[in-house]
Amino acid sequence: MSIANFRADLGDIPVEDRPRLVQQRSRDHYWYSPILKEKLENVTAEIVVSPRSVEEVKTVLAAAYRHNVAITPRGAGTGNYGQAMPLAGGAMLNLMNMDKVLEIKPDRVRAQAGAVMEHIDQQTRAAVGGELRFHPSTYRMASIGGFVAGGSAGVGSIRWAGLRAFGNILGLKVITCEETPRELDLVGKDILKVAHAYGTNGIIVEVEMPLTQSYDWVDVMVGFDDYLDACRFAEAVGHQDGLLVKEVAACAAPIPETYFTRHKTYVRPGQSAVLLMVAPVAVDAMMVFIDHHKGEVLYRSDTASEEERKRLPPIYELAWNHTTLRALKVDPTITYLQTRYPSVAHIKTIMDILGDELPMHVEVARQDGKVAFAGLPMVRYTSEERLEEIIRIHEENGCAVFNPHRYTLEEGGMKRTDRAQLDFKREADPLGILNPGKMIAWNDPDFDFESGRIWLFSGLAPAGA
Amino acid sequence: MSIANFRADLGDIPVEDRPRLVQQRSRDHYWYSPILKEKLENVTAEIVVSPRSVEEVKTVLAAAYRHNVAITPRGAGTGNYGQAMPLAGGAMLNLMNMDKVLEIKPDRVRAQAGAVMEHIDQQTRAAVGGELRFHPSTYRMASIGGFVAGGSAGVGSIRWAGLRAFGNILGLKVITCEETPRELDLVGKDILKVAHAYGTNGIIVEVEMPLTQSYDWVDVMVGFDDYLDACRFAEAVGHQDGLLVKEVAACAAPIPETYFTRHKTYVRPGQSAVLLMVAPVAVDAMMVFIDHHKGEVLYRSDTASEEERKRLPPIYELAWNHTTLRALKVDPTITYLQTRYPSVAHIKTIMDILGDELPMHVEVARQDGKVAFAGLPMVRYTSEERLEEIIRIHEENGCAVFNPHRYTLEEGGMKRTDRAQLDFKREADPLGILNPGKMIAWNDPDFDFESGRIWLFSGLAPAGA
Numbered sequence: 001m002s003i004a005n006f007r008a009d010l011g012d013i014p015v016e017d018r019p020r021l022v023q024q025r026s027r028d029h030y031w032y033s034p035i036l037k038e039k040l041e042n043v044t045a046e047i048v049v050s051p052r053s054v055e056e057v058k059t060v061l062a063a064a065y066r067h068n069v070a071i072t073p074r075g076a077g078t079g080n081y082g083q084a085m086p087l088a089g090g091a092m093l094n095l096m097n098m099d100k101v102l103e104i105k106p107d108r109v110r111a112q113a114g115a116v117m118e119h120i121d122q123q124t125r126a127a128v129g130g131e132l133r134f135h136p137s138t139y140r141m142a143s144i145g146g147f148v149a150g151g152s153a154g155v156g157s158i159r160w161a162g163l164r165a166f167g168n169i170l171g172l173k174v175i176t177c178e179e180t181p182r183e184l185d186l187v188g189k190d191i192l193k194v195a196h197a198y199g200t201n202g203i204i205v206e207v208e209m210p211l212t213q214s215y216d217w218v219d220v221m222v223g224f225d226d227y228l229d230a231c232r233f234a235e236a237v238g239h240q241d242g243l244l245v246k247e248v249a250a251c252a253a254p255i256p257e258t259y260f261t262r263h264k265t266y267v268r269p270g271q272s273a274v275l276l277m278v279a280p281v282a283v284d285a286m287m288v289f290i291d292h293h294k295g296e297v298l299y300r301s302d303t304a305s306e307e308e309r310k311r312l313p314p315i316y317e318l319a320w321n322h323t324t325l326r327a328l329k330v331d332p333t334i335t336y337l338q339t340r341y342p343s344v345a346h347i348k349t350i351m352d353i354l355g356d357e358l359p360m361h362v363e364v365a366r367q368d369g370k371v372a373f374a375g376l377p378m379v380r381y382t383s384e385e386r387l388e389e390i391i392r393i394h395e396e397n398g399c400a401v402f403n404p405h406r407y408t409l410e411e412g413g414m415k416r417t418d419r420a421q422l423d424f425k426r427e428a429d430p431l432g433i434l435n436p437g438k439m440i441a442w443n444d445p446d447f448d449f450e451s452g453r454i455w456l457f458s459g460l461a462p463a464g465a
Numbered sequence: 466m467s468i469a470n471f472r473a474d475l476g477d478i479p480v481e482d483r484p485r486l487v488q489q490r491s492r493d494h495y496w497y498s499p500i501l502k503e504k505l506e507n508v509t510a511e512i513v514v515s516p517r518s519v520e521e522v523k524t525v526l527a528a529a530y531r532h533n534v535a536i537t538p539r540g541a542g543t544g545n546y547g548q549a550m551p552l553a554g555g556a557m558l559n560l561m562n563m564d565k566v567l568e569i570k571p572d573r574v575r576a577q578a579g580a581v582m583e584h585i586d587q588q589t590r591a592a593v594g595g596e597l598r599f600h601p602s603t604y605r606m607a608s609i610g611g612f613v614a615g616g617s618a619g620v621g622s623i624r625w626a627g628l629r630a631f632g633n634i635l636g637l638k639v640i641t642c643e644e645t646p647r648e649l650d651l652v653g654k655d656i657l658k659v660a661h662a663y664g665t666n667g668i669i670v671e672v673e674m675p676l677t678q679s680y681d682w683v684d685v686m687v688g689f690d691d692y693l694d695a696c697r698f699a700e701a702v703g704h705q706d707g708l709l710v711k712e713v714a715a716c717a718a719p720i721p722e723t724y725f726t727r728h729k730t731y732v733r734p735g736q737s738a739v740l741l742m743v744a745p746v747a748v749d750a751m752m753v754f755i756d757h758h759k760g761e762v763l764y765r766s767d768t769a770s771e772e773e774r775k776r777l778p779p780i781y782e783l784a785w786n787h788t789t790l791r792a793l794k795v796d797p798t799i800t801y802l803q804t805r806y807p808s809v810a811h812i813k814t815i816m817d818i819l820g821d822e823l824p825m826h827v828e829v830a831r832q833d834g835k836v837a838f839a840g841l842p843m844v845r846y847t848s849e850e851r852l853e854e855i856i857r858i859h860e861e862n863g864c865a866v867f868n869p870h871r872y873t874l875e876e877g878g879m880k881r882t883d884r885a886q887l888d889f890k891r892e893a894d895p896l897g898i899l900n901p902g903k904m905i906a907w908n909d910p911d912f913d914f915e916s917g918r919i920w921l922f923s924g925l926a927p928a929g930a
Contacts, residue, residue: 106594107680107746129571129594133707160706167707167750188753210709210746213678215572239834241625242598242632244675281572281675285632288653369704369836 075146113145540611578610
C-alpha cells in the first residue's frame with residue numbers, strides 16, 4: 001500500500017491530505033455511542049478523494065486496486081455506527097461532489113449517490129409533485145447513497161416500511177474494485193446485495209428510488225400525562241389506514257420538557273409527547289381521533305404563527321436519531337439503543353425495570369406489513385457492562401435489540417450478511433479493500449450465517465417470506 | 466299517504482310512474498341472493514322522482530313529509546342487499562341526475578351524490594393527477610353517494626381499508642326529512658351517523674372524498690397449482706409495504722377457468738389465480754416476488770397487445786362482487802357469502818369441509834391497520850337451510866360471516882346501528898319514512914345494541930379503539 005503512488009494515479013481528481021481535515025472527514029456520528037467513541041477515536045484515513053463523475057470513481061478504484069489502498073466510501077457521514085469510518089486507514093472516498101439529480105419521472109427519481117435527500121425532494125416536488133417515500137431525520141444533510149448503503153428506515157416508514165422492503169429501491173449503479181473496475185446496474189433482488197452493506201462490496205454511485213405524492217405535511221405534537229396512553233394512541237394512529245401520516249413517534253417525559261429546546265415551551269412538566277406529521281387532508285379526522293384518545297394538542301404547524309414556524313425545527317428533527325441528538329446536546333452522558341417492542345405491555349415492562357435510566361422513545365413504523373414499535377430509547381450511560389445488562393434485560397423480556405454500539409455489519413444486527421452477499425464481495429472486491437473490517441464473514445470463513453438471531457435486514461430472503 | 470297529492474307538490478321535478486319502469490328502478494342487485502330474490506321480488510315503489518338539485522331534493526322531502534310518503538334513495542342500484550329497494554312502496558328518490566363534480570383540489574374532491582365514480586376519477590386525474598382511494602368493482606356504474614350509503618370497501622382497500630376507517634370520507638351534505646328539510650354539513654365523527662345507513666336517516670346529496678395519487682395500474686394475473694399457495698402469496702403481497710398495489714384477490718380453481726369468460730384462455734385447468742393491480746413503479750419488484758413464490762404470470766396488461774387490452778375487462782371486474790357476478794352469468798344457481806378468514810389455515814379448514822360446494826374467493830384488504838382475508842366465497846346454492854348450515858360451519862370454525870342475504874342494516878352484520886345513529890334518525894326523519902324497514906332498531910325499542918356480535922362497521926367507536 002502506497003498512498004503516494006495511489007495519489008499519483010489520480011490525475012486532477014480533487015484530494016485532501018491535511019491530517020486535521022482528513023480526520024474530520026474520517027468520522028461519522030459514531031460519537032452517539034460512548035463505546036464506539038472510545039474504540040474508533042483514533043481512526044483516520046490518510047487522504048480524502050472526491051471524484052466528480054463515475055469515470056473518476058473508476059479511476060480511483062483502479063488506482064486503489066493497483067496499489068492495494070483501502071477505500072471507505074462516505075456520503076455526508078451522518079451514520080451512527082462508524083459505517084463510514086476507515087478502520088484500515090487508506091483513502092476516504094467522498095461522494096458528495098456527485099450530487100446531481102439525473103432524471104425525474106412522475107413515479108421515480110434517479111440521482112447520483114451524493115445528492116442530499118432534501119435537495120432531491122425540492123427538485124421532484126417542483127417537477128412532478130412527488131417526494132421520496134421516506135428519509136432519515138438527517139434529511140437536510142444526508143445523501144441518498146449514504147442512506148441506501150448505511151441506513152434502514154425513517155420518516156415515512158409508518159407507510160412504506162424500510163429500505164429492506166422490496167420495491168423501496170428501484171436500481172443501483174455500483175462500481176467494482178478490480179483491475180478494470182466495472183459498472184454494474186443492479187435491479188430486482190440484486191439490489192439487496194449492496195443495500196445496507198456499508199460499501200463493503202461495491203461503490204454505489206447512482207440510486208433510483210420510487211416517489212410518492214408530496215404533501216405540505218402538518219407537524220402536530222400531542223401531549224399525554226401517561227406515556228403508555230401516548231404509546232397506545234401512537235399505535236392506534238398507525239392502525240388507522242385512512243389517516244395519512246408520515247411520522248408517528250412517542251417520547252416519554254422528561255424528554256420533551258428537557259431536550260426539545262425550542263418546542264419545550266408547549267409542554268407541561270411530566271408530559272409525554274407524540275410527534276406526528278399529518279397530510280392536510282387528514283388533519284380534521286386526526287383532531288377527532290386525538291380528542292377521542294384524550295390527547296392534548298400542544299402544537300400544530302398549520303395554525304401556528306409564521307414566527308413560530310420560523311423559530312421551530314421541523315418535527316422530524318425531534319424524531320428518529322434526532323431525539324437522541326437533542327438529548328446529547330443537553331446531556332453528553334446520554335446514549336441510546338435500537339430495540340423492538342412487540343406491544344405496549346413490553347414497553348411497560350422495560351420501563352418498570354429501568355425507570356429514568358432509559359428515557360423511552362419509540363417510533364411507530366410498518367415492518368413486513370405490520371405496525372410495530374421500533375424502539376430508540378435513550379440510555380443514561382454509566383458503563384459498557386451496564387449497557388450490556390440493559391441489552392440482556394431487553395432480550396430476557398422478549399424485546400429484540402439491534403446493537404448500535406458495534407461497527408460491523410453482523411454484530412449490529414441490522415443485517416444478515418448472507419452467502420450471496422459474501423459471494424458478491426468476492427466478485428466486486430477481490431482484494432477485500434472496500435471498507436475493510438466491517439464484514440466479519442469476509443475475514444472469518446467459519447462465520448455462522450444461521451445463528452438464529454433476529455435481523456432487521458434479512459438478506460436475500462424477501463420480507464414476510 | 467297519497468302519491469297523487471305528493472306528486473302534485475313536486476312542480477316540474479321529473480317523475481316516472483309507468484309501473485314496469487318504476488319496478489325496474491325499484492331493484493338493485495339483490496338477485497345475487499336467492500333468498501332476497503324470493504323475499505323482495507314483488508317490492509316496488511309507486512313513483513320514481515329524479516330531482517336535479519339540492520333545492521329540488523328539499524321540495525321532494527317536504528312533500529313526502531307532508532303526505533307521509535315513504536322515500537327510498539337510490540344511486541345506480543348496484544348494491545347487493547336490497548339497500549335501495551322500497552320495502553314500503555312510496556317513492557324512489559333517484560339521485561343520478563345530481564351527477565356533477567363540484568370541486569377538485571389536489572388532495573380531495575367534492576361531488577354530488579349521483580356522480581359515477583369512474584367519471585369522478587376521469588376528472589380528478591385530468592385536473593390534479595389524483596383518484597379516489599378505493600371503489601367497488603361496479604366502478605363504471607356506481608355513484609359515489611350510493612357507495613357511501615350502502616358500500617363498505619373495494620379496489621384500493623388493500624391500502625386504505627374501507628369507508629368505515631376515519632379519514633376516508635371527508636364530508637357529507639345530508640338533507641333531513643322534516644316539515645322544512647334542513648341541509649346538514651357533516652364532518653368528523655358525525656359522518657359515521659349516515660355512512661352505510663342505506664339512507665335511513667338523511668338523504669346524502671353531496672360527498673367530499675380524499676384523493677390519492679393516480680397511476681396507470683398494471684393488471685396482473687398470477688397462476689398457482691395449489692390455492693393455498695395462491696393465498697399465501699396474496700397475503701405476502703399485502704405485507705409488502707414497498708410494493709404499491711391497488712388490488713389483491715385470490716380465486717380458487719375452477720373459478721378462473723370456468724367463469725372468467727374472457728380471461729380463461731390464459732388459465733390452465735385446475736389453476737387458481739391471484740388478481741393484482743400493480744403501480745408501474747412496483748412491477749419489476751413484483752415480478753421478482755412472484756418468481757420467489759413460484760407463481761406463474763398468466764397475464765400482465767403492460768406487455769399485452771392492444772387487441773388483448775381492448776378485448777379484456779379490467780381485472781377489478783373479476784374481483785370483489787364481480788367474481789360472483791361472472792359466475793352467476795354462467796351458472797344462475799351460484800350465490801355467495803361475506804366472511805372473514807383469520808388465516809390461511811382457516812381457509813383450508815373451510816375448503817376441506819365444504820369442497821366444491823364453496824368455490825373459494827378471498828380479497829386481501831387492510832382492516833384496522835392489519836392485512837386480512839375478506840372472504841367472498843361463492844356458494845353452490847341448494848336451500849336456505851343448507852346456506853344457514855354453511856354459515857354455521859364458518860362460525861363454528863372461527864370465521865365470522867357478514868350475511869349478505871339480509872336486507873336490514875343490523876342482520877347483515879356490516880354495521881352496528883348504535884344509539885347515536887338511532888338518535889340521528891329521530892332528528893333527521895321523525896316520521897320514519899326514509900327507507901323504512903331497513904333499521905330494526907327504529908321499530909324495536911328493545912333492540913340489543915350490545916349483542917356482542919362482530920360488526921364490520923362498528924358505529925361511532927373509532928376503528929382500532
